[in-house]
Amino acid sequence: MTPLRDVVVMVELELRRIRHDRAELYTRAVQPVLWLVVFGPVMGALRAIPTGGIPYTDFITPGIIVQSMAFISIFFGLTVIWERESGILKKLLVTPLPRSSIVIGRSMSSGVRSTFQMLIIVPIAMLIGVRIIPNPLYFLGALAIIFLASGGFAAISVFIASIMKSRERFMGIGQAIIMPLFFASNALYPVEMMPPILKALSSVNPLSYIVDAVRSLLITGDLAQLPMDIVAIAIFDIAMFIIASISFKRIIK
Amino acid sequence: MKHLPILDACALSIFMQSAVDARGIVKVYEGKVRALAGVDLQVGSENVFALLGPNGSGKTTLMRILTTQMPPTEGRALVMGHDTVRGGAGIRRIVGYVPQEMSVWTDITGYENMLIYAKIYGIPCESRRRLINEALDGIGLSEVADKLVRSYSGGMIRRLEIASALLISPKILFLDEPTIGLDPMARKVVWEKLSSFKREFGTTVFFNTHYMDEADLYADEIGIISRGRIIRTGTVAELKRSVGGDVLLLELEPGGIGSPLLERLRAVESVKGVALGESELRVIADDAETALPGVMRLLDGSGILVRKVSMSAPTLDDVFLKYAGTRLESNSRIADIAKVRQTIRRG
Known part of the structure; x- marks a missing residue:
């Protein structure tokens, strides 16, 4: 399985980079922790959102993890832009790595950062009283979901990087994609509460499926929807990998 | 024909496969910018070949086509007998390549950079460590192998890049401005290592440069490129003689x-x-x-x-003046400084 081996090498590269510089992991955790520690309890105190008997902070914890994953992944394109500006991408193109492996491998690297982020957020959530299902298999399942979903968003980011060649424009576009997806998902409130148009949009919003999968594995334990969520995430990933692989030609010009 | 054909270097070269054989290469970027305007070039194997030309003359574009990074708009090229478009995978297994810009990850160690490339090339586990250590040792980096690349000097980074290109003992090595931004001492070290590697393995070396002295000292053969065309090729002596x-x-x-x-x-x-x-x-x-x-x-x-x-x-600059109508050195200094900055900036 060469393609798999290629992805493993890219993942190893990312692990080694993280090992030498952990500071970014901690600074990136600030924003999600604020959502958990400030937004969660304040909104929860209003009791305005029907969460099906789950404490509000518990309800949004998966949403916060997924949001953090989405941001890390969408900004992974910055790494790709840097690798393009330096000679790294050129050099990778002249190795036996197939181009699709470069795209998927670089995308899955962001999954490494996202799973580490989750490993930081979950203990903090537990500290402030969020009840995570104490089943290691469920937890590993949630980690795997975050890892795989991250690849899809990173692929979007590779696609944007192929169109936007400057960092500044890239930052703006990244925000403009993730925030609407986040607010139009079930991360902060159940889909049932949304106006009909948003509800319809939510059903094609990949974030909703990812949040639902992580919520079922970490908080509710209700796995009825999980297979459908996984299918949706797989379709999302594959579609984004294909788009990113096609657009990759533009990056290297 | 005065000499016996068998002793004639030209006659012999017909029997040796060309390392690079490019015919009618045209490259137009985005339908507008004509970077290459019909390049014909043959490079004999086991040669050190320098493509000499000012910035913007098409050197890098030609190298990117030869290393299969992008297809030419027109024409075709063979590298070690493989077509750069259809036989790209075959070429990528046997070439070493060092792009002009920095091409190593600075936030991991030198050894780790080599390890990642060794794995990309599928070098088997049991020989990996030995090959990497040999390559690092050969290029004089074993003492800093476990330090972050961020702490390396420009010359050390270049040597690391060359070491990783040599890891697979390539049949042909493409170097795009290999010593740009390096001080004279570091340039000398880089070339000593390249020359000794070439002697040992018989690798063909194809390098781009706008430093005449570098082409003069290290190349067996030189191609002069200007405005997307190869104007003249020959050995240094031939070219100088041709100025008359x-x-x-x-x-x-x-x-x-x-x-x-x-x-x-x-x-x-x-x-x-x-x-x-x-x-x-x-x-x-x-x-x-x-x-x-x-x-x-x-x-x-x-x-x-x-x-x-x-x-x-005559110097190579005079050769350049004669065939390209401009001087080589004058217009490259400012661009040089910009390139040095690019090499130094470590994202």
Whole structure:
């Protein structure tokens, strides 16, 4: 399985980079922790959102993890832009790595950062009283979901990087994609509460499926929807990998 | 034919496969910018070949096509017998490549960079460590192998890049401006390592440069590229001989020479080319002794003070002047500084 081996090498590269510089992991955790520690309890105190008997902070914890994953992944394109500006991408193109492996491998690297982020957020959530299902298999399942979903968003980011060649424009576009997806998902409130148009949009919003999968594995334990969520995430990933692989030609010009 | 064909170097080269064989290569970027305007080039195997030209002449574009990074708009090229478009995978297994910009990850160690590339190339587990250590040792980096690349000097980064390109003992090595931004000492070290590797493995080395001295010292054969065309190829000696005659170097008081005067200088008997530097005038002439009086008369008549006159044999710069019509060195310094910055900036 060469393609798999290629992805493993890219993942190893990312692990080694993280090992030498952990500071970014901690600074990136600030924003999600604020959502958990400030937004969660304040909104929860209003009791305005029907969460099906789950404490509000518990309800949004998966949403916060997924949001953090989405941001890390969408900004992974910055790494790709840097690798393009330096000679790294050129050099990778002249190795036996197939181009699709470069795209998927670089995308899955962001999954490494996202799973580490989750490993930081979950203990903090537990500290402030969020009840995570104490089943290691469920937890590993949630980690795997975050890892795989991250690849899809990173692929979007590779696609944007192929169109936007400057960092500044890239930052703006990244925000403009993730925030609407986040607010139009079930991360902060159940889909049932949304106006009909948003509800319809939510059903094609990949974030909703990812949040639902992580919520079922970490908080509710209700796995009825999980297979459908996984299918949706797989379709999302594959579609984004294909788009990113096609657009990759533009990056290297 | 005076010599026996069997002893003729040219005749022999027909029997050796060309390392690079490019025919009619045209590259147009986004339908507008014509970077290459029909390149024909043959490079013999086990040669050190320098592609010499100023920035923007198409050197990098040609190298990116030969290393299969992008297809040409027209024409086709073979590298070690493989077509760069259809046989790309075959080429990528046997070439080493060092792009002009920095191409290593700076936030991991030198050893880790080599390890990642060893895994990309599928070098088996049992020989990985030995090969990496040999490569790092050979290029003089074993002491800093476990330090972050961020702490390396420019020369050390270049050597690491070359080490990782040599890891697979490539049949052909492509180097795009291998010593740009390096100090003379670091340049020398890089070339010593490349030369010894070449001797040991018989690897073909194809490098781009705008440093004449580098092409002069290290290349067996040189191709001169200007505005997307290869104007001339040959050995250094051949090229210099082809300029013919002598070079007069006149040191002047700065200022005062306009293009009408340059035109008149070009018309002087036996003068073949004239180039003006900041405070010097280079005159290529069939016979310097014939040309000198006429040149002096013109300069005197225009009130230009000549401080010193010297005569020399043609350099590659004169070769360039003759075939490309411009000087090689003058327009590259500023761009050079920008490139150095690019190499130093570590995202």
